[in-house]
Amino acid sequence: MIELCSIASGSSGNCICVGSDNTHILLDVGISGKRVEQGLEAFGLKACEMEGIFITHEHIDHTAGLGVLARRYGIPIYATKGTIDGIRRTKSLGTIPEELFHEIPRTGEIKVGDLEVVSIPTSHDAAESCAYRVNHGGKSAAVMTDLGNYNQQIVDALQELDLLLLESNHDIRMLQVGPYPYPLKQRILGDYGHLSNERSGQLLGKLLHDKFSTVMLGHLSKENNLEELAYETVRQEIETGDNPYKADDFPVYIAKRDMVSQALRA
Numbered sequence: 001m002i003e004l005c006s007i008a009s010g011s012s013g014n015c016i017c018v019g020s021d022n023t024h025i026l027l028d029v030g031i032s033g034k035r036v037e038q039g040l041e042a043f044g045l046k047a048c049e050m051e052g053i054f055i056t057h058e059h060i061d062h063t064a065g066l067g068v069l070a071r072r073y074g075i076p077i078y079a080t081k082g083t084i085d086g087i088r089r090t091k092s093l094g095t096i097p098e099e100l101f102h103e104i105p106r107t108g109e110i111k112v113g114d115l116e117v118v119s120i121p122t123s124h125d126a127a128e129s130c131a132y133r134v135n136h137g138g139k140s141a142a143v144m145t146d147l148g149n150y151n152q153q154i155v156d157a158l159q160e161l162d163l164l165l166l167e168s169n170h171d172i173r174m175l176q177v178g179p180y181p182y183p184l185k186q187r188i189l190g191d192y193g194h195l196s197n198e199r200s201g202q203l204l205g206k207l208l209h210d211k212f213s214t215v216m217l218g219h220l221s222k223e224n225n226l227e228e229l230a231y232e233t234v235r236q237e238i239e240t241g242d243n244p245y246k247a248d249d250f251p252v253y254i255a256k257r258d259m260v261s262q263a264l265r266a
Contacts, residue, residue, distance in 0.1 A: 002139040003265045004163045007031070007039030009145070009218035010257030013061050016143050016165060017045065020136045023113025025052040026075075027132055027143050030061040033068035042260045048073050052112045055079040056146060057126035058086025067093035070100050078102045078110065080119070082128030106130050120157045122147040125192040133157060139266050141165075144203075145219040148193035155206050162266035165255060166204060168217035168234055169194035170224040178224050194219065197230050201237025208238070208245045213266045218255035227254045 007015040013031035017024055017040060024045060029036055037047045053075050056062055066087065070077055077100050079087065084101050087093060104110055106128050109118045116135040123129075124146045131154075133142040142158055145167035158164070175185055175196075187193050195203070204215060217230050231254060235247035255261045 001265060002134065002136045002141050002162065003263050004141045004143070004165060004216070005043045005263045006165060006216060006218065006255040006261040007036060008258060009165070009220075009255035009261070011061060011219065011221055012257060013064060014145065014219065015039065015065070017043065017050075018115075018134045018141050018143070020114055023051055023115050024049060025054060025112055025115060025117070025134070026050050027054050028056055028062040029053060029065040029069050030063060031065050033065045033072060036065055036069055039260045043263055050075050052076050052078055054117060054132050055083055055087065056122070056131060057124060057129035058083050058090060059126060059146075060090065060092070062146075063087060063090065063093060067096050070096050074100065076100055076102055078104050078117070080104060080106045080128035080130060083126070086127045118157065120144075120154060122154070123149050123151075123192050125187065133161070141264070141266070143218075147195060148191040149199070150195075150203050155203070158207050160209060160211075161207060162211070162213045163264045164204070164207065164214075165216045165218045166200055167195045167219040168197050168200040168225070168230040169219050170196055170221045171226070171229045171233070172196050172198065174229075175221075175224040180223070188224075194221075197225065197233035198237060200230075201234035202241065204234060205238055205241035205243045208243055208250070212250055214251050214253065214264045216253045216255050216261065216264060220254065220257065222257065230254060
């Protein structure tokens with residue numbers, strides 16, 4: 001069994017828990033330590049039980065609660081060298097004991113308990129950003145957010161998944177006519193920004209297979225997206241894409257921005 005639990009997913013903070021019956025880890029802690037603890041309790045888990053924190057990149061919506069949580073429970077932190085350097089430079093996180101940091105390659109795998117965690121490079125405006133796939137007992141889950149584009153390496157690394165939390169950040173039209181300044185719009189739309197609803201659906205279409213279980217759309221923009229838009233656009237891309245599947249062949253959920261979402265299990 002593998003499970004994926006979204007505690008928060010959005011531009012204001014991200015924290016996902018992935019685990020098996022015996023081992024659980026956090027992917028990012030971009031919300032307060034208190035909210036992480038409360039979110040884990042909703043799934044019958046405790047922060048002190050987490051055997052590692054894997055950080056995708058150093059932006060504050062992925063690291064805000066890292067210092068508090070790591071110091072309070074002594075949880076090991078896993079990240080690329082560039083990300084660790086960025087965390088060290090973020091004064092708001094406070095001083096984190098050096099022995100808690102564990103540098104990992106941007107492309108590679110590491111064992112934590114009975115989980116195999118695979119790092120996958122992503123294109124984002126951060127030092128050395130990556131996403132993570134977690135394998136256990138023939139099942140696998142992945143969290144793929146904060147990427148302006150995807151390539152064949154990402155597609156290959158995400159084959160044969162059971163569970164996926166996939167970025168569906170913005171509706172292109174809403175972003176273009178919205179209140180963001182022009183440089184920020186260009187950053188989000190660029191190859192080092194975020195996936196649009198359309199691109200999210202196109203990537204998902206390359207990952208579907210007969211045993212695929214569930215996708216949860218995450219990191220939705222508060223200002224430039226709507227849950228209904230993300231849901232319908234991704235489903236439409238599946239229906240019209242070059243793949244043998246229909247949108248009704250598997251459930252599509254939306255990860256909530258400020259509260260826990262239902263746990264996915266496979």
